[in-house]
Each structure stands twice: as C-alpha cells, then as structure tokens.
Amino acid sequence: MAIKEIKHPLIQHKLGLMREAGISSKDFRELASEVGNLLTYEATRHLETETVNIQGWNDETIPIQKIKGKKITVVPILRAGLGMLDGVMKLIPNAKISVVGLYRNEETLQPIAYFDKVVKDIAERTALIVDPMLATGGTLIATIDLLKQKGCTHIMGLFLVAAPEGLAAVQQQHPDVDIYTAAIDLKLNEQGYILPGLGDAGDKLFGTR
Ligand SMILES: O=P(O)(O)OC[C@H]1O[C@H](OP(=O)(O)OP(=O)(O)O)[C@H](O)[C@@H]1O
Ligand SMILES: O=c1cc[nH]c(=O)[nH]1
C-alpha cells in the first residue's frame, strides 16, 4: 500500500484554516471541497492515457491524450464524505458515484454500516473512496471489505486527515489500497478523535455540533 501525504502549499494552507476553533460550517464545507479537489488532482496523476487522433480547428488531424483503461467510481462515505464530493466531481465529472453509509459507534468505535448503493459494474472500475477522517481505520476497512465483496479490485482513498494508528490498521488488512491524505496527524485521543485533527468533521460540515 502506498500512503501519500500531499504536502502542497495550497493544501497545507487550506487544511490549517480548517483546524481553527469556531470555524463556520460554511467555511469548513468550502475548504473540505477545495482540499478534496486538490487531492483528486494528485490521486489521478498516474492514470494511464492513450493517443487518439482528432480533427483540429483547421481540419488537420492531430494527436491528443485521453484517459485510458478503468473508469472511476467515487465512493463518498456518509455523512462526512459528502463534504468533499463536489470538489472531487469537478475534476472527474463523468465518474459514477457509489454511496456507502457508515457511522462509528461512539463507545465501541466500531463502524456500523447502514446504506450502500454501488454501481453495478464496480468490478470494472477503480473506486475512489472519499472521507475527511481516517481515525481508527475501522470505517475504511469495512468500506474496502464491502467494495471487494462486490468485485472491486482497484481501490484508492482520499482523506483530509489520517491518524498513524488507522493507517497501520488499513495497511495490515488491505495492503493493496493506496491512500492520499492532506495530513498524517499525531495520534488518537481516548475517544478515538484525531489530534490535532479537525474535531468532528461530520458535525462541522452539517452544522449538527
Ligand atoms: O476511522 P474511524 O475510527 O472508523 O473513524 C472515521 C469515521 O468517523 C467519521 O464518521 P462518523 O462516524 O462521525 O459519521 P458521520 O460522517 O455521519 O458524522 C469519519 O467521517 C469517518 O467515516
Ligand atoms: O477525529 C475524528 C475522528 C473520527 N471522526 C471525526 O469526525 N473526527
């Protein structure tokens, strides 16, 4: 598994703004979408292209590059993954969306799955999982299990903040999955929140604090 912490100045700046106490839901949503967009740019850097000949503006035939191979399905994890979705879709607007719903039980920290609506041809697509937080890794592991059960063989994940504990757990269970994150933070606290982290990303995005 490749873990890529994307230390682009724009990403670091925007993520830094998201860490401020008292940030409004409006600002948090806008920044989550913008960082999601920038992470998508990085995660799609290695997509294969092929040469296609087209007719150019002056009737001459010219070669252009088109993305080749497996198509993408974006997999936002409800709820908080929705906060990054429009930023991701701006760069890959033709991607199909496979929604999954999981939440963490606040006491046990175990993921509870409550919804999935995944594209039928997921076996032929690359899945791009989108969620702001990778904490214990339980939610991501359960999501990857679900996608693999449905036949998906190529999976990547985009996160705003990841904890070392969660990255290690995912790496152990699913070493074939590539992770792109705007930051690898210090650790989890006793309640399973990432430090320094962002707090509860879902609550901040939806104003349910
Ligand atoms: O790595 P883990 O320890 O599993 O935690 C990460 C999960 O927790 C948050 O979701 P939450 O359960 O708060 O649900 P929500 O998106 O509905 O707020 C977050 O968006 C991840 O999905
Ligand atoms: O720090 C954390 C951990 C899980 N979920 C969040 O929203 N934040």
Ligand SMILES: [Mg+2]
């Ligand atoms: Mg939440």
